[in-house]
Amino acid sequence: MTQQKPPPRQRPKRGVSMADVARLAGVSSQTVSRVSTGHPGVVGSTREQVLAAMKQLGYRPNSAARALKRGEFRTIGVTLFTLATTGNSRTVEAIASHAAEEGYAITLIPVASPTQDGLLGAFTRLGELAVDGVIVIMEVHLLDAVTVTLPPGAQVVVVDSDAGDRYTVVDTDQADGARQAVRHLLDLGHRTVWHLTGPAGSFASQRRADAWRAILTEAGRPVPEVRHGDWSAESGYHAGLELAADPECTAVFAANDQMALGLLRAFHERGRRVPDDVSVVGFDDIPDAASFIPPLTTVHQDFAAVGRLCVQAVLRQIRHQTTEPGTTLVPTRLVVRASTAPPRP
Amino acid sequence: MTQQKPPPRQRPKRGVSMADVARLAGVSSQTVSRVSTGHPGVVGSTREQVLAAMKQLGYRPNSAARALKRGEFRTIGVTLFTLATTGNSRTVEAIASHAAEEGYAITLIPVASPTQDGLLGAFTRLGELAVDGVIVIMEVHLLDAVTVTLPPGAQVVVVDSDAGDRYTVVDTDQADGARQAVRHLLDLGHRTVWHLTGPAGSFASQRRADAWRAILTEAGRPVPEVRHGDWSAESGYHAGLELAADPECTAVFAANDQMALGLLRAFHERGRRVPDDVSVVGFDDIPDAASFIPPLTTVHQDFAAVGRLCVQAVLRQIRHQTTEPGTTLVPTRLVVRASTAPPRP
DNA sequence: CCGCGTAATGTTTGCGTAAACATTGCCGGC
DNA sequence: GCCGGCAATGTTTACGCAAACATTACGCGG
Numbered sequence: 001m002t003q004q005k006p007p008p009r010q011r012p013k014r015g016v017s018m019a020d021v022a023r024l025a026g027v028s029s030q031t032v033s034r035v036s037t038g039h040p041g042v043v044g045s046t047r048e049q050v051l052a053a054m055k056q057l058g059y060r061p062n063s064a065a066r067a068l069k070r071g072e073f074r075t076i077g078v079t080l081f082t083l084a085t086t087g088n089s090r091t092v093e094a095i096a097s098h099a100a101e102e103g104y105a106i107t108l109i110p111v112a113s114p115t116q117d118g119l120l121g122a123f124t125r126l127g128e129l130a131v132d133g134v135i136v137i138m139e140v141h142l143l144d145a146v147t148v149t150l151p152p153g154a155q156v157v158v159v160d161s162d163a164g165d166r167y168t169v170v171d172t173d174q175a176d177g178a179r180q181a182v183r184h185l186l187d188l189g190h191r192t193v194w195h196l197t198g199p200a201g202s203f204a205s206q207r208r209a210d211a212w213r214a215i216l217t218e219a220g221r222p223v224p225e226v227r228h229g230d231w232s233a234e235s236g237y238h239a240g241l242e243l244a245a246d247p248e249c250t251a252v253f254a255a256n257d258q259m260a261l262g263l264l265r266a267f268h269e270r271g272r273r274v275p276d277d278v279s280v281v282g283f284d285d286i287p288d289a290a291s292f293i294p295p296l297t298t299v300h301q302d303f304a305a306v307g308r309l310c311v312q313a314v315l316r317q318i319r320h321q322t323t324e325p326g327t328t329l330v331p332t333r334l335v336v337r338a339s340t341a342p343p344r345p
Numbered sequence: 346m347t348q349q350k351p352p353p354r355q356r357p358k359r360g361v362s363m364a365d366v367a368r369l370a371g372v373s374s375q376t377v378s379r380v381s382t383g384h385p386g387v388v389g390s391t392r393e394q395v396l397a398a399m400k401q402l403g404y405r406p407n408s409a410a411r412a413l414k415r416g417e418f419r420t421i422g423v424t425l426f427t428l429a430t431t432g433n434s435r436t437v438e439a440i441a442s443h444a445a446e447e448g449y450a451i452t453l454i455p456v457a458s459p460t461q462d463g464l465l466g467a468f469t470r471l472g473e474l475a476v477d478g479v480i481v482i483m484e485v486h487l488l489d490a491v492t493v494t495l496p497p498g499a500q501v502v503v504v505d506s507d508a509g510d511r512y513t514v515v516d517t518d519q520a521d522g523a524r525q526a527v528r529h530l531l532d533l534g535h536r537t538v539w540h541l542t543g544p545a546g547s548f549a550s551q552r553r554a555d556a557w558r559a560i561l562t563e564a565g566r567p568v569p570e571v572r573h574g575d576w577s578a579e580s581g582y583h584a585g586l587e588l589a590a591d592p593e594c595t596a597v598f599a600a601n602d603q604m605a606l607g608l609l610r611a612f613h614e615r616g617r618r619v620p621d622d623v624s625v626v627g628f629d630d631i632p633d634a635a636s637f638i639p640p641l642t643t644v645h646q647d648f649a650a651v652g653r654l655c656v657q658a659v660l661r662q663i664r665h666q667t668t669e670p671g672t673t674l675v676p677t678r679l680v681v682r683a684s685t686a687p688p689r690p
Numbered sequence: 691c692c693g694c695g696t697a698a699t700g701t702t703t704g705c706g707t708a709a710a711c712a713t714t715g716c717c718g719g720c
Numbered sequence: 721g722c723c724g725g726c727a728a729t730g731t732t733t734a735c736g737c738a739a740a741c742a743t744t745a746c747g748c749g750g
Binding site for chain 1 (some may be wrong): 407420428437450451452475577578606637640
């Protein structure tokens with residue numbers, strides 16, 4: 001259907017420029033520019049000619065020149081530690097889709113490690129990067145020390161942080177999610193609820209733990225000692241082994257689904273039946289959660305919404321060249337499956 | 346320590362350019378350029394002055410101008426359907442890290458849907474994108490119809506495809522992985538092995554299924570009818586319900602870990618014990634697999650290596666402006682856990 | 691039928707950088 | 721002591737695009 005075979009295209013050492021198109025179409029390069037950018041004031045017949053010439057030569061605007069001229073790159077940078085967590089990868093995916101719809105590309109800036117060095121490296125690179133705005137998916141305090149290296153004028157939106165007083169923050173409503181989880185367990189009749197938290201550096205983890213503690217205190221229930229995990233199923237498993245040994249423990253709220261998975265295995269191995277002997281609630285609602293044994297009751301996060309709101313916020317800021325501190329919370333929803341039940345009398 | 350507070354930076358409507366630095370340092374802008382690019386021929390004292398001026402003004406090279414001048418963007422595009430699968434997100438992460446080390450940024454190009462329309466949209470965007478090369482993580486035949494829109498001169502490397510005759514292909518050694526899985530089950534004494542495959546469009550899925558069939562045939566074993574899944578645990582669950590009803594079925598090889606998870610749940614619900622009654626092997630070795638009930642025997646993929654090799658390949662091609670057809674396979678390794686055992690006599 | 695207004699198109703210019711070429715100044719060999 | 725040569729630095733130019741300004745041409749009212 002088309003005239004050339006796919007791969008063995010020889011690069012014409014220098015690309016096709018507007019001048020080439022203009023020459024072929026017999027117009028000035030400015031007219032080509034007008035057609036290319038969709039500006040008005042080009043009569044139909046001329047436009048046709050130009051489009052034909054573009055097609056024939058395989059013209060493609062040079063985005064570097066365009067960016068240089070316009071002073072904007074139409075690109076958003078996304079910084080994060082890892083794509084390995086469901087939350088991050090799903091959020092990034094949503095960001096990428098919505099940015100694409102708006103005509104923006106996204107550039108990934110992975111930070112090797114949460115150390116000062118890793119951060120510095122990443123932000124030095126970032127500083128030289130061609131981005132109009134940045135979405136930071138991490139505790140932003142880590143950023144403070146290195147902010148000076150952000151590209152001049154680049155706007156920042158943050159996920160997983162409490163810096164709503166200084167940045168635009170978009171996040172899942174962690175506290176409400178945790179509240180729903182704990183309330184659900186208490187409503188089922190459990191005396192209290194144990195908690196398995198995420199790594200210390202995560203704001204989401206901390207927020208979930210705070211909310212858990214608050215509800216229990218509010219309800220006048222004893223607050224068991226918190227267990228510390230690192231988001232991994234493995235860490236959930238280890239915590240579960242300990243918890244399984246405590247006959248008092250009839251309900252556990254894990255700060256994410258993967259740790260809940262580890263919990264389920266530990267309880268299974270120790271002969272504590274879920275949900276008969278122990279109830280387990282997770283957080284995230286990863287697709288797999290419905291296939292755990294038993295299917296996991298968990299707090300659903302709307303990562304797509306988080307991504308969409310992030311993009312909208314950065315774009316707004318880029319367009320107005322303003323910073324809009326404030327926090328937008330995305331609601332959560334408890335999904336009740338088979339891992340929770342009333343305690344045995 | 347630094348002189349300014351993080352967020353409320355007013356964008357100096359026009360950035361600091363080499364000319365500004367040159368003026369302050371009392372040199373020509375070309376000398377600034379030389380310092381900035383690390384070229385030789387600038388004497389120590391001059392260099393110091395320039396660096397000081399840069400620092401004072403907060404100079405940052407304008408990457409658009411640089412790209413325009415040099416004719417390269419130092420950016421690699423990555424096309425994929427979704428980040429939701431472990432394989433994709435892990436591969437992308439590895440790609441991003443290695444590219445960063447080489448001074449290249451990564452631009453994500455998500456393709457909404459595997460339809461002609463979705464592809465066209467993505468590649469039209471891609472065509473205008475500022476990239477020197479592209480890594481395509483999908484069956485590349487989908488690409489053929491639209492290849493003409495790739496940026497001129499951009500080099501392509503492909504994952505999950507058999508187009509090694511036309512493109513550089515980097516992939517996990519799917520066939521060998523499947524072979525190890527099936528061999529393991531046969532060696533344990535199972536008469537034959539059932540297979541749960543991934544979606545039809547995936548080359549990886551197809552390759553695993555082909556290898557499975559080949560080994561069985563080679564060993565003179567009956568080849569059970571293949572079950573079709575879509576990578577999701579849910580689809581594994583449905584397949585599992587059917588398989589559980591067949592008392593002949595004592596060993597299943599699932600094309601990925603998530604479907605294996607669904608299998609485990611189905612067998613559990615139907616009272617078929619794993620591994621006593623049925624053995625299950627997965628593929629991927631996602632971190633959670635070790636915490637399934639029971640811990641899953643699976644084929645470990647080295648996504649980091651895939652990502653690294655992709656980056657090396659594109660960079661090589663970008664630098665030499667050549668296409669190097671050929672396939673590089675990354676070895677796999679069977680990780681034996683608790684979901685496999687000899688069949689009951 | 692002249693002149694003015696407006697729509698269509700052309701020309702000039704500059705964005706920030708870095709290659710290519712030009713200039714300066716200093717050192718050493720004869 | 722003069723000049724060749726080279727190292728350090730300066731000047732010019734072009735990369736491709738698009739805004740700003742300039743020009744053409746055509747139509748219509750007076």
